[in-house]
Amino acid sequence: MNADKRDNTQSADSQRSALKRMSDIIEAVGVGVWELDIPSGRLTFDDTMYKLYGVTRMDFPDPMEVNRRGIHPDDRQRMREGIFDRISSGESTFDITFRVVHPDGQIRHLRVKATVERGEQGEPLKIFGTDFDVTDTVLAEEQRVAAAEKLAKILDAASVGTWEWDLRTQVVEWDDGMFKLFGLTREAFDGTPEAFARIVHPEDRQLSWQKLDKILMGPGSSFETRFRAMLPNGQIRYCSGTYAVERDANGKPIKLSGINLDITRSTLAEIEKAAAAKKLASILDAVAVGTWECDLEKKTLEFDDPMYRLYGIKKGEFADLFEAAGQVIHPNDLARLQATAQRCIADGLSNFQEEFRVILRDGSVRHLSVKTTIERNAAGVPIRMSGVDYDVTSLVEAAEEKQRTLETLELERMKSLRNARLASLGEMAAGIAHEINNPLTIIMGTSLLLRNEDSGVLDVRMSKLDTIDKATSRIAKIVSSLRKFSRSDDKSDYKEHDLADIIKEAIILTDAKSRRHSVPVSVRTHGMGKVICDEIEIEQVLVNLINNAIDAVTDRDEKWVHIELSETDRSVIVQIRDSGPGIDPVIQKKLFQPFFTTKPVGQGTGLGLSIVKGIMDEHKATVDLVASDPHTCFELSFPKAGVNQNAI
Amino acid sequence: MPFKVFFIDDEPDICQVFREYFRRLPDIEIQTFTDPEDALRAVASGEPDLIFIDYRLPDTTGFDVAKRINGAVPLVLVTGELSVKRQSPFVKVFSKPFDFVAMGVFIQDQMKDKINPDSVHWDGGGVFVKED
Numbered sequence: 022m023n024a025d026k027r028d029n030t031q032s033a034d035s036q037r038s039a040l041k042r043m044s045d046i047i048e049a050v051g052v053g054v055w056e057l058d059i060p061s062g063r064l065t066f067d068d069t070m071y072k073l074y075g076v077t078r079m080d081f082p083d084p085m086e087v088n089r090r091g092i093h094p095d096d097r098q099r100m101r102e103g104i105f106d107r108i109s110s111g112e113s114t115f116d117i118t119f120r121v122v123h124p125d126g127q128i129r130h131l132r133v134k135a136t137v138e139r140g141e142q143g144e145p146l147k148i149f150g151t152d153f154d155v156t157d158t159v160l161a162e163e164q165r166v167a168a169a170e171k172l173a174k175i176l177d178a179a180s181v182g183t184w185e186w187d188l189r190t191q192v193v194e195w196d197d198g199m200f201k202l203f204g205l206t207r208e209a210f211d212g213t214p215e216a217f218a219r220i221v222h223p224e225d226r227q228l229s230w231q232k233l234d235k236i237l238m239g240p241g242s243s244f245e246t247r248f249r250a251m252l253p254n255g256q257i258r259y260c261s262g263t264y265a266v267e268r269d270a271n272g273k274p275i276k277l278s279g280i281n282l283d284i285t286r287s288t289l290a291e292i293e294k295a296a297a298a299k300k301l302a303s304i305l306d307a308v309a310v311g312t313w314e315c316d317l318e319k320k321t322l323e324f325d326d327p328m329y330r331l332y333g334i335k336k337g338e339f340a341d342l343f344e345a346a347g348q349v350i351h352p353n354d355l356a357r358l359q360a361t362a363q364r365c366i367a368d369g370l371s372n373f374q375e376e377f378r379v380i381l382r383d384g385s386v387r388h389l390s391v392k393t394t395i396e397r398n399a400a401g402v403p404i405r406m407s408g409v410d411y412d413v414t415s416l417v418e419a420a421e422e423k424q425r426t427l428e429t430l431e432l433e434r435m436k437s438l439r440n441a442r443l444a445s446l447g448e449m450a451a452g453i454a455h456e457i458n459n460p461l462t463i464i465m466g467t468s469l470l471l472r473n474e475d476s477g478v479l480d481v482r483m484s485k486l487d488t489i490d491k492a493t494s495r496i497a498k499i500v501s502s503l504r505k506f507s508r509s510d511d512k513s514d515y516k517e518h519d520l521a522d523i524i525k526e527a528i529i530l531t532d533a534k535s536r537r538h539s540v541p542v543s544v545r546t547h548g549m550g551k552v553i554c555d556e557i558e559i560e561q562v563l564v565n566l567i568n569n570a571i572d573a574v575t576d577r578d579e580k581w582v583h584i585e586l587s588e589t590d591r592s593v594i595v596q597i598r599d600s601g602p603g604i605d606p607v608i609q610k611k612l613f614q615p616f617f618t619t620k621p622v623g624q625g626t627g628l629g630l631s632i633v634k635g636i637m638d639e640h641k642a643t644v645d646l647v648a649s650d651p652h653t654c655f656e657l658s659f660p661k662a663g664v665n666q667n668a669i
Numbered sequence: 670m671p672f673k674v675f676f677i678d679d680e681p682d683i684c685q686v687f688r689e690y691f692r693r694l695p696d697i698e699i700q701t702f703t704d705p706e707d708a709l710r711a712v713a714s715g716e717p718d719l720i721f722i723d724y725r726l727p728d729t730t731g732f733d734v735a736k737r738i739n740g741a742v743p744l745v746l747v748t749g750e751l752s753v754k755r756q757s758p759f760v761k762v763f764s765k766p767f768d769f770v771a772m773g774v775f776i777q778d779q780m781k782d783k784i785n786p787d788s789v790h791w792d793g794g795g796v797f798v799k800e801d
Contacts, residue, residue, distance in 0.1 A: 455725055458749030459680055461766035466686030469769055473693075488682055539728050 054392055054409055055084065057148040064088070067372075067392075073131055073152050075123030093120035093128065104135075108145050113137050114327070118155060130156040134310045136325055151310050151409055166294050180283035186214065188237075188274055193217050202260070202283055204252040222249035222257065233264075237274045242266050247284070259288040310411040313342075317403050322346070331389060331410055333381035351378035351386070362393070366403050371395050376413065388417040456499050456533050460492030467492075498529060517662050520550030520559070520593055521586055527563035528584075534568060535582070538575045542567060546586040550593040552659040558636045562644070563597070565633050566655050570599035573653060577601065593659045601653035609646055671698040672780045673715070677708045677734065678723040678747065687721075690769055691776065705734045712738055719779050721763075724748035735759065743779060 053070030057063070066084040071077055074091040081087045092100060096119040107115040118132045135150030182199030186192075193212050200207060203220050210216055221229050225248040236244045243265040250258045264279040311328030315321070322342040329336050332349045339345040347355065354377035365373045372394045378386050393408040467488050524544055535542045552559075563584075570582040579600045587594045604612065613634040630644075637644045640659065647654040674697060676687045684701035692699055700717070702708035705726050712720070720742055722731040731746050735758055738744065744758055749765035763772055 454751045455749040455765075458765035459683060462749070463680070463682045463686055465766045466683070466690055466769060470686065470689050488685075492682065536727070537725060 052151055052153040052390070052392070052409075052411060055150050055152065057150070059145050059147060070152060073129070073154060074121050075125065075127065075129075091121040091123075093122050096120050104148075108137055108148075111143060113139070118159070128156075129154055130159040136312055136327075149312060149409075151411065153411075166290075182281045184217075184279055184281070186217070186277040186279075188276060199281065202258070202281055203250055204254060204256070209253070220250050222251050225249050233277075236264070236266060237277075240272075242268070257285075258283055259285040310409060312409050313407065315406040315408075317406060328410060331387070331412060332379055333383075333387075349379045349381070351380055354378055358391075362406070365393075365395060369401070371397075386414075387412055388414045453499055453533060457496050460495040463492040464489050514555050514557075515553050516556070517551060517553055518556050518559075520552055520554075520595060520659070521546045521548075523554075523556055523560050524563060524584055524586060524595070527560050527567060530560075530564050531567045531571065534571050538571055538580070540571045540574055540580045540582055542571070542582040542584065544584045544586070548586070548588040548593075550586045550588060550595070550659075551662040552593050552640075552642075553662045554640055554642075554659065555636075559640070562633045562636050562657065563595070565630070566597045566657075569630075570597055570601075570653070570655075573601045574599050588661065591661050591664050593661050595657040595659075596647070596654055597657075598650065598652050598654040603648070603650065603653050604646055606648075609648065612646060613644075671696045672719070672776075672783055673698045673717040674700070674776065675708055675711065675717045675720040676701040677703075677705055677721065677726070677731075679703050679725075679727050680723075683723075691773065694773070694776065694780075696780070697776075705729060709734070709737055712740075712742075716740055717742055718783055719743055719745065719776065721745045721747050724750055724753050731759075732756070745775075 053073045054067045055070050056065050058065075062085075064084040066078075066087065068078070070084070071081075071087065074087050076087055076091070081090075100117060100119050103117050104115060114134070114136050116132070116134045118130060120128050121131055122128055131152045132155045133150050133152045135148050137145050138147040138149065140146050180198065180202050182196060182202040184193060184195045184199050186194075191214055193214055193216070195210065195212075200210070205220075218226060218230070229246060229248050232244065232246055243263065246262045246264070248260055248262070250260050252258060261282045261284045262279050264277060266274050267276040267278070269275050311331045312325045313328050314323050320343075324332070324336075324342055326336070332345060334345055334349065350358065358375055358377055361373055361375055364370075372392065374390065374392045376388060376390045378388055380386055389410050390413045391408045391410045393406060395403050396405040396407070397403050467485050471482060471485050524546070528542060528544065531542065534540075567582060567584070574580045574582070577600060582597065582599045585596045585598070587596075613630050633644055637657065642657060642659040645656050645658075647656050672694075674691070676684060676699065678684055678687075678701070681703055684703060688699050688701050691697065700711060702711070705722075708720075711717075720738065722734050722744060724731040724746055725748070726734065731748070735744050735746075743760045746753070746755065746759040746762045747765060747767065748762065753762070755762040761775065763775075
């Protein structure tokens with residue numbers, strides 16, 4: 022197989038980062054390797070095995086001790102029997118999931134896959150195994166199924182019906198629950214046993230009658246059954262029934278009474294549970310583990326059966342398995358694997374772990390991880406190299422999926438940032454239009470007057486030109502603050518700025534609103550507040566908070582907003598305080614969540630404060646509600662520019 | 670009796686432009702108000718013939734001011750907002766920046782209804798010419 026020509030430096034980089042991620046996952050997932058020498062009874066663990074049992078080699082030098090203490094008491098018997106059965110029945114592999122109890126009481130689910138090596142007479146010599154943690158998979162599935170079952174039970178509990186069947190008069194009486202359960206009206210049910218029987222699904226009818234006959238003939242007095250009911254609307258309902266027979270002194274049945282329950286949802290949940298269990302098994306099965314051995318002196322390579330499957334080749338297909346490896350392993354990874362092996366041999370290392378890709382016949386790419394051990398003779402010359410390969414494709418794909426999700430989230434965040442910017446722009450648009458249209462009126466009217474002979478006197482003309490100038494600068498000021506909102510790219514631009522200036526800009530943008538609602542906004546600054554920030558983003562934060570403050574006090578008797586800028590040794594603090602009485606502690610917790618709003622429908626996007634928080638987080642700055650303040654006060658705290666934040 | 674026009678806008682510059690521009694109309698008396706309360710008091714003491722009211726006023730809107738004006742005096746809404754539609758009792762809406770020519774023609778029409786139409790002469794003060 023030739024090198025993929027499309028691969029370039031960039032994709033090599035992304036591969037490296039993918040491999041880094043993968044090795045992080047392997048480390049996190051932790052596949053442990055162990056070996057049991059049967060004649061001597063000696064068990065050896067690698068470091069990961071210790072980690073899986075939640076102990077260290079220092080505490081328990083003997084892995085047997087780790088096993089004895091760690092395996093969950095309820096699983097010990099099953100483990101022993103399972104392994105013993107497999108070995109004595111001549112099988113070469115086994116695969117068991119069991120629980121271990123960590124010293125801190127934590128319970129983890131481990132899955133062990135092992136291969137039994139046998140001597141010439143088939144006697145077991147060695148067991149070579151890999152353990153890996155499947156707790157998350159098991160728990161997630163258990164939780165999902167348990168939740169679905171619980172819900173189904175609750176829903177099902179809602180429909181119950183009871184009935185009585187007088188066997189002497191052959192009259193059946195239903196309660197309301199029965200009519201509801203079978204979707205029938207009182208008119209549509211004539212109270213005959215035949216009408217009752219018609220409800221039962223044709224396929225279940227015969228069985229139901231047989232059961233009924235048996236109970237009526239026999240000595241029993243109650244029985245339980247399950248059947249499908251056919252509703253008039255064609256819907257199928259799963260039902261359970263508990264029936265009791267009443268007999269006369271001679272033992273002749275005279276009355277049958279019963280309770281029917283709708284178990285549709287729990288039945289479907291059961292079906293789903295079975296499917297889920299199957300799915301779980303197939304997920305676990307996908308984690309294939311193969312082993313190989315390479316004799317460095319004879320230059321031979323041997324695979325066990327799962328190895329062939331991992332490589333997607335058949336036994337005997339290749340006389341030389343080195344050639345098979347050369348063909349199957351992704352060309353970009355092969356050289357790296359060889360280099361690592363050579364380096365480890367040269368450096369006298371005894372094991373290494375690598376991840377690589379194999380390309381199967383059908384063109385699909387699988388990600389494998391290999392744990393390799395190098396054995397040396399007494400002279401330190403490497404003689405044998407053996408390894409465990411396992412399929413980590415689903416893990417890699419999960420990591421990639423997670424990465425994609427993170428990227429999507431980031432995109433969504435960007436989008437909502439833009440939306441919030443547009444929303445605050447929309448809110449300001451009305452005020453801004455007014456701010457532009459008023460001076461425009463002045464300019465137009467005054468210039469008309471200037472053409473008039475009445476204004477021939479120089480002083481009058483000059484004063485008119487002043488009026489026009491003043492109106493023009495008003496418009497220019499508004500437009501220049503708007504320009505920033507039209508920025509097309511969403512990249513942050515961090516520079517040193519004076520927060521005092523940014524506050525001034527924000528006030529221009531909120532001025533119209535403040536005047537419209539007669540809420541005076543005052544500012545006091547102590548120092549300029551030098552910070553490294555994206556000017557526009559911080560301006561957006563301030564506009565958001567000031568607008569919120571104005572909205573909050575519009576209907577109050579006492580109306581004001583006060584902004585105070587101050588500095589400490591390391592921080593620049595901006596407090597935006599309004600005349601409101603503070604915020605309800607219940608609401609406080611939700612303040613910074615996206616889509617949380619106390620404003621009437623249509624007036625707030627609910628994105629404001631979450632966006633504020635997002636922007637502040639990115640600036641390594643904070644936004645908090647000052648709960649101790651008698652008024653409503655939000656405090657922004659920025660790292661001061663030019664101060665080493667790590668010092669002190 | 671001159672034709673009495675009130676103009677209510679919290680911007681003194683706009684009031685001034687209005688006054689200076691339209692005072693050249695014959696038989697017109699213009700009063701401008703930056704505070705709607707002053708305007709309401711003036712309305713009560715001597716009914717004007719036409720009132721212009723800005724929509725956005727401090728603490729209130731032109732709509733609310735209009736509700737407090739009784740009588741048959743025609744009301745005109747002036748607005749710098751993006752989307753304020755005419756509503757009763759306003760007979761007309763002018764959007765800022767308003768067309769001084771059109772406003773002049775409108776005032777002239779209102780005067781015609783009030784005073785003998787023949788006595789009104791409006792040449793646009795040389796600034797604009799009404800097309801016949």
